[in-house]
Amino acid sequence: MHGMISYFIRRLLLIPITFVCITFMVYGIMRLSPGGPIEQARTQMLMAQMQEGGGGAFSQIGELALPQDAIDQLKIYYKLHRSIPVGYMIWLGVWPDDDRGGIFSGIIQGDFGISYRYSDSVLSTIVSKFPISVTFGLIGYLATWIVCIPLGVQKALLHRTWFDMTTSLAVFLGYSIPGFVACLALMLMFGTSLVWDLFPLGGFRSENWNDMWAAGNIWWCIKDQAWHMFIPLVGYVMSGFATMTILMKNSLLDNLGADYVRTAFAKGLSERRVIFLHALRNSMIPICVGIGGAIGLLFAGSFLIEKTCNIPGMGLLGFNSLIERDYPVLMGILVFGVLIRLTGNILSDLILAFIDPRVRFK
Amino acid sequence: MATTATTADGARKKLLEVKGLRTYFDVEGQTAKAVDGVDFFIHENEVFGLVGESGSGKSVTALSVMRLIPDPPGWIDGGEVLFRGKNLLDLTYDEMRKIRGNDISMIFQEPMTALNPVYSIGFQLTEALQHHQVMSRQDARERAVEMLDLVGIPDASRRLGNYPHEFSGGMRQRAMIAMALSLTPHLLIADEPTTALDVTIQAQILELMLDLRQQTGDSSIMLITHDLAVVAETCERVAVMYGGKIQEVAEVKRLFTNPEHPYTRGLLASLPRPDRVKQKRLQTIPGIVPSILDFPKGCKFWTRCPVKEDVCEQVEPELVKVEEGHWCRCHLVSAAETPPVEAPAGEPEGGTE
Numbered sequence: 001m002h003g004m005i006s007y008f009i010r011r012l013l014l015i016p017i018t019f020v021c022i023t024f025m026v027y028g029i030m031r032l033s034p035g036g037p038i039e040q041a042r043t044q045m046l047m048a049q050m051q052e053g054g055g056g057a058f059s060q061i062g063e064l065a066l067p068q069d070a071i072d073q074l075k076i077y078y079k080l081h082r083s084i085p086v087g088y089m090i091w092l093g094v095w096p097d098d099d100r101g102g103i104f105s106g107i108i109q110g111d112f113g114i115s116y117r118y119s120d121s122v123l124s125t126i127v128s129k130f131p132i133s134v135t136f137g138l139i140g141y142l143a144t145w146i147v148c149i150p151l152g153v154q155k156a157l158l159h160r161t162w163f164d165m166t167t168s169l170a171v172f173l174g175y176s177i178p179g180f181v182a183c184l185a186l187m188l189m190f191g192t193s194l195v196w197d198l199f200p201l202g203g204f205r206s207e208n209w210n211d212m213w214a215a216g217n218i219w220w221c222i223k224d225q226a227w228h229m230f231i232p233l234v235g236y237v238m239s240g241f242a243t244m245t246i247l248m249k250n251s252l253l254d255n256l257g258a259d260y261v262r263t264a265f266a267k268g269l270s271e272r273r274v275i276f277l278h279a280l281r282n283s284m285i286p287i288c289v290g291i292g293g294a295i296g297l298l299f300a301g302s303f304l305i306e307k308t309c310n311i312p313g314m315g316l317l318g319f320n321s322l323i324e325r326d327y328p329v330l331m332g333i334l335v336f337g338v339l340i341r342l343t344g345n346i347l348s349d350l351i352l353a354f355i356d357p358r359v360r361f362k
Numbered sequence: 363m364a365t366t367a368t369t370a371d372g373a374r375k376k377l378l379e380v381k382g383l384r385t386y387f388d389v390e391g392q393t394a395k396a397v398d399g400v401d402f403f404i405h406e407n408e409v410f411g412l413v414g415e416s417g418s419g420k421s422v423t424a425l426s427v428m429r430l431i432p433d434p435p436g437w438i439d440g441g442e443v444l445f446r447g448k449n450l451l452d453l454t455y456d457e458m459r460k461i462r463g464n465d466i467s468m469i470f471q472e473p474m475t476a477l478n479p480v481y482s483i484g485f486q487l488t489e490a491l492q493h494h495q496v497m498s499r500q501d502a503r504e505r506a507v508e509m510l511d512l513v514g515i516p517d518a519s520r521r522l523g524n525y526p527h528e529f530s531g532g533m534r535q536r537a538m539i540a541m542a543l544s545l546t547p548h549l550l551i552a553d554e555p556t557t558a559l560d561v562t563i564q565a566q567i568l569e570l571m572l573d574l575r576q577q578t579g580d581s582s583i584m585l586i587t588h589d590l591a592v593v594a595e596t597c598e599r600v601a602v603m604y605g606g607k608i609q610e611v612a613e614v615k616r617l618f619t620n621p622e623h624p625y626t627r628g629l630l631a632s633l634p635r636p637d638r639v640k641q642k643r644l645q646t647i648p649g650i651v652p653s654i655l656d657f658p659k660g661c662k663f664w665t666r667c668p669v670k671e672d673v674c675e676q677v678e679p680e681l682v683k684v685e686e687g688h689w690c691r692c693h694l695v696s697a698a699e700t701p702p703v704e705a706p707a708g709e710p711e712g713g714t715e
Binding site for chain 2: 260267269273358
């Protein structure tokens with residue numbers, strides 16, 4: 001037990017080191033990759049000019065559409081005039097920022113910067129998207145468990161029967177159809193009058209949701225939420241469906257053939273007890289270990305599903321920030337993503353140690 | 363051990379009688395006849411050995427008695443398993459369940475994997491007790507401690523909380539024996555209980571099994587092994603299996619001194635005999651056991667038999683009585699019942715006699 005505690009303390013202490021390595025690498029890559037904020041600003045300028053001046057703007061392509069002082073301002077704002085290590089350390093908050101009077105102001109101090117796109121604090125932008133992705137991630141993950149574990153168990157118990165064969169077809173379909181494609185197909189069929197106009201074409205909630213909530217119309221709110229969430233949730237479940245079902249099935253099948261299961265039967269235990277108490281607990285080990293990794297996913301959301309279903313969550317925010325080179329937001333998402341993923345890994349170890357007595361960390 | 367040489371079969375009650383047992387497996391569309399017409403019986407309070415090479419069908423025979431054949435791919439195709447006069451193959455699933463662990467229990471070959479890794483030894487010991495007998499948790503625990511004590515695990519009450527991986531191989535097999543005997547079964551089937559253990563531990567485990575049998579109430583033991591030395595030391599009667607069939611059954615003493623079947627002779631000749639100074643190298647049986655799908659027509663052993671005749675390739679011999687309590691499945695033996703066939707000229711195993 002003592003060894004376990006020190007093991008987890010050591011794991012926790014490794015988090016900052018891993019964190020610095022990852023964020024520094026990503027920061028460096030961003031700085032070095034073409035199409036940074038200045039080019040982005042220039043393109044926007046150009047687009048605006050094109051709209052104003054019509055075809056005449058074409059002659060200006062290739063020329064500087066941005067005044068020099070604006071470029072300098074942008075450079076200072078994005079610390080592009082500093083070397084990559086210094087810029088990184090300023091972002092981290094361990095190097096004084098001379099442009100702001102030599103103060104230390106980085107993520108350590110809680111300053112994530114200002115979003116280029118939203119002109120709002122990065123932190124509040126991310127935090128506002130957080131509940132949306134977590135709601136989907138959590139319910140989606142739970143739904144995946146609720147669907148896949150009983151199905152996998154049943155497939156293992158009825159291995160090579162017609163039930164197994166027909167559900168395998170569904171598994172193959174689930175494996176070959178990405179979740180967002182399923183969302184698109186469902187929206188086409190059940191979001192338009194093509195088959196049955198049953199569900200909305202995307203969105204997280206109806207526009208008057210907050211008003212209704214304030215009015216205390218809770219039942220309506222829940223129904224509205226569920227109504228909007230149905231299709232994206234199907235997409236979420238589809239994404240993990242095949243892998244988890246087959247993992248569950250194979251894992252249980254392996255364990256049903258294990259010697260200790262034969263011992264349990266030889267003791268005269270009931271089939272139910274042997275399967276659910278002896279075999280199932282062992283076969284849940286690989287699935288439970290996945291929980292830690294899934295937590296990272298909860299936060300990140302699935303940007304493809306969020307994009308197709310128009311859900312304003314973390315995935316969509318990250319995607320748009322990447323397209324528009326909104327570096328502060330990208331780095332902010334990275335900070336949360338890395339921290340959650342790293343703690344998720346430790347959580348995986350904890351779960352493993354909890355359910356498998358053979359696992360002892362030193 | 364083998365003190366009952368003169369006892370007639372009828373004098374002792376039969377605990378288990380297997381008649382014409384056939385257990386088949388579906389192997390990629392073909393039928394593998396792992397056990398193909400096995401007959402034998404075990405007396406009450408007897409140690410009975412079932413000997414054979416791997417693939418001879420001895421483990422499948424044992425699992426068939428327990429009705430633990432995995433289905434699919436296997437099934438019991440026919441025969442009878444009479445346990446105290448009741449045919450186990452006719453019982454419903456639930457009736458059979460009450461027999462398992464309670465009346466017949468089993469110890470397996472591989473102690474490293476035969477226990478569930480995620481439950482404590484105590485849990486696995488007490489669950490069978492509580493399952494078969496109305497027993498409070500406390501009573502079951504006390505019984506478990508008592509059994510662990512009996513099998514020689516020190517500090518038993520503390521050890522109950524340990525997990526299988528915290529036990530050594532020998533200790534796990536002790537725990538398995540404790541588990542198997544905790545409900546004082548009438549029959550203990552031990553499927554190669556010592557094969558996976560160190561030689562030094564093997565003797566201890568065997569001795570323990572025999573000791574406990576007496577202490578916990580005179581169970582019979584069906585000992586499955588490929589080790590003839592183990593048989594010689596522990597069993598009263600022994601059956602030799604080959605190709606899914608019993609080839610020879612006899613009292614241990616008689617089998618060792620007067621083997622009739624060429625296969626049995628071959629097995630005995632391959633034993634190291636320190637008392638035979640002149641013997642320079644061990645005899646072996648030529649060839650290997652054929653794949654279960656390739657067993658020949660006629661006698662199952664003729665492909666490897668040093669004394670085979672033409673009839674052996676065509677006709678399967680019957681298990682015939684050579685003498686009271688001694689049966690053998692061989693054309694040569696039945697053809698010349700008295701006197702029993704001596705080793706023919708050029709047949710090398712005479713040296714072991």
